[in-house]
Amino acid sequence: MKIRRLTMHNFGVYAGTNTFDFVGDKPIVLIGGLNGRGKTTFLEAVLLSLYGANSFAYKESSFKSYGQYLKSFVNKSDETMSSFLELEFQMNDVDSDVYMIRRKWEDQPKKRTTEVLYVEKNGVESEFLTENWPMFIEDILPSALSNFFFFDGEKIAKLAVDNTNDQLKESIRAMLGISILDTLRGDLTKNIKRIEKTKDEEDEIAKVNVLREVKEEAENALKAIDNEIQEVEEKLANVKNKIEQKKGEYAAKGGDVIGKRDELLSKKATIEANRHQVDDRMIALASAELPLALVKDLVDKISAQAEIEHNAVINQQANVRLNELVKTFSEMGNNVSGLEAFINFVNNEADNDSVENIYDLSDVARVQSKQLSSNRISDSVATVVENFTEKSRLDSELDEIDNYLSIDINEDDLNQIYRKILKLKKEEAELSVDLESLNQKRSTANGTMIKATSEFNKKVTAYLNRVEANDDADRSLKYTEMAIQVLDRYSIRLQEKKTDALANTITACYKKLANKKNLIERIAMDPVSLDLSYLDKNDNEVDKASLSAGEEQLMVISILWALAICSKKKLPVIIDTPLSRLDSNHRKSLIQVYFPKASDQTIILSTDSEIDEKYYELMKHDVGDEFTLDYCDETKSTSIQRGYFVGGEE
Template structure:
């Protein structure tokens, strides 16, 4: 099935006639609009055109049809005629059939009457017009329609739910199990009627007692289900309230108040570090480091001292050599060269006056001092740089500590958060307890029904004059037993394939490898168990909000695939609650492949410029819903928020 055109007249924020051409060769159609511009109206309009009076079940509201028509009607148009018209085509084995469905009514009349007009291949078809609800059930049963039409809020609701009951119900709809359940219920009604026809039997007291127990436990189950739903709703309201309170707490400086003691300790630590560095610098200053200011002078002194030491040594040598010379002459006759050498030495030993007259100890200290300048200077520079960084950190901490916080307001709000958290914990604990009681009650009901079956068998066997009742009750029991076995066999046959498909879809969407490696569906209860790559159970509620939403989307995707129905996918604000990583995953791995036609209704913040560049090659048409304040209406224009 492929949608080709949607026409809205006087519906929601759309005044007079508005048309959206959905016919294109690429899979994705983008319809952008700010909040309140009519995105949800378009989603509801498609559902209403297809399912008419049953749209309330799909949207989760209990409005009567007339009330719903009044709710969506816009009377600001030139006339009071309202309608939704959708055109689509369906490819059968050998032909392409074109259908147009128009749902119209006059909002100006006191008693609104909905009219349905269906055209097939351009010609009005009265049979289809009168029986369209039956026809659409054959194409796409409304039980599996939520796999193809959903919004971000619904995804978030399913993701935050601690159980997978709604997904389980969807699986029942996909497999037709809900039909089997209704058939079993109808047979049990007939069975109960036949029980009442059996009078004055030996087991009437026991049967009445069992029936009373069954009624009591059924009432308890209904009550528990209602209380669980009520408490889940309260828990969700508290969760949203806590989120709002925590945001306000952060705004008024609550997080600062919590961190202030730590910041003060951190400030003290850096003060001590700074003091130690100052001490180290003072210690360096008390040593040789200040002499670096006259480094050049000291170096020249060192050179001068070296020269003086050489002269001193030469003088000593000049004094000593004559003695050695006399000793040498007494033993050698050739003395000319030696005499010239002595004269040369005497000329080298000048009579210049010594300036410094350094002893050896002073000389070696001066020599060592010149060598130590480099290491002392390097250490000083390192300490100064470290001190600069610490002073910058201290300045930041001082600025942080200067922030003024109303401690009274912070403490008051913190107490409210604490109270609300405790209240939510109590409600969550109550939900856990009620689920335990519900499970126990269901087990009790099963036991009671088994006892009832045994009693009925005895009743049927004990009365020869109740042949007809015996035959019917016996037949009903057999049929219920067969239906229950058939139901289990159908579930066993399909859930393995569905489990694998859900696992594959989730792996395609999630970036973390091994987060959930297997999704297992219990073939009897249709409950879900999740395992990581190490074979360990994974608590769904331990996943992040984004991961839980991707999990729900993967489940819906798998359900759509397993339904074997080729139908368009219409999603309202699917990315609003996701971070960039999870949003990119949907854009890359889901939207282009989820269906042959994917209509995305989004705000300007959901698809960024980078996201738009990624999805652009798959986009066939783009529209923007623009609101005209002066006329209080939205119009549909080409292009997606002016992006190219």
């Protein structure tokens, strides 16, 4: 597993959005910052992103609820009162899947703070991972093992004092796989209690009889309700039939007409008004050009003759004008001999085109005759046809309405039938309410009957099984007790075997780090209590009090290093303030031996006094990414800068 990105928005001292992008190909990531600048916040952000409420940072805190813990991290600088974390990581080089987990929450007054979880796989939202993230992360990195990989150097030194603390013991048991045996032992113990409880139950027959009576009462109650429902349904069907009959009788006697009389009268008045409008339009057409439709052929001939006469007049006028122009041209001394042939031709043509004026229409009369011939008469005829069709339709509607209105109706009889219908409808409504109430009662009674029948059947089955299985229960109790005894012995043997391997790994790790190699020859672990003992070359126990503060811290780092190795999990290591209690030799050992080999990705959160320029140069060739936490006194917030305090990127 390798962390590729961590984004913090309004989280702790990190105001706004701040992102760590881990792109280097070397094992060490160096993050520098003075005290109070956000190093521990970085560690808690990773733990919170992965584990949420299962984070050991939350469990070790003083907050009474997870919501209060989340609220404590909200940076209020931009007044949005909203925070989120995004952690993106890749499983390993073989499994190239990339996961991104996002937790978001808000600090709202007088409201419980809750988070919204969102998970992506390879850039696509995964509903399964979003819903099952705690189970998924526990499979990758159980929370009980997380403090092997993510730890605070200031706190871990306390683990080396006296005997191994309870939290570390539980983590060791989880890593060794012994906690699974504890769970199995607990399940077997519960099984013993269940068997003993089963054997102690008495008066089973009496209990069966009581449940039988309850079941029979429930069945009888349900049957009685079913009878009532059937009776009401029959009454309701009878009433509905009567209503339909009365409605038919009401309609046959003209009831529908009575109800529609006002509507029909209003519709009749509208139709008559429309009919008058049609008559008016037809009168207007008859008083205009419509009568000319009777002599349409004559109108067409007049229009054609008028056009011929009009053209002849125009030609004669043009000929006169032409002769006048030639005469004027000649009087001006010009030779017109060349034009005489053309002029004679024009005069002859004019004589040939002359016609007798029969109608001698004016221009206005000629245009009107042309319009009448072209479309006005035919348009008038078409309009008359449309109006005749409309009038016929309106006459049909009037006849139909008059037929309705002419029906002989006895309103007294209708009123009597109508009152009967209202009475029947009231009865129908009351029966419907009764039926609904009975159906609700039946639903409740049916549920009671089903429950009583189920409990009776379970009790009978359990009783019969118990009668047949008393011997089986005794055998189960015996074998369960034997299994617990075997499990206890196996657990001890397993712990002995695995604790020896773990102790040897701790010894190897410590010898790689410590300077006093001749003082502690090996480290032993009690297979039952899991307490550690430090032994010299003569197998005499070395007093833990003789270790310096730095040696104590190296011892715990050796333990955590060994636990991580034995867990066989390829996970990143995050160390907060790792060198604060170490002298120069121990620091050099940790920098040159532990940091490069602790994991494929080791993130170190350090002050400038822990890893100064000297130690930075020692480890520089193993450093892939470098960051400095830059704190602004004015805004009281931290931002992320590329490069370490000294020698880093600018």
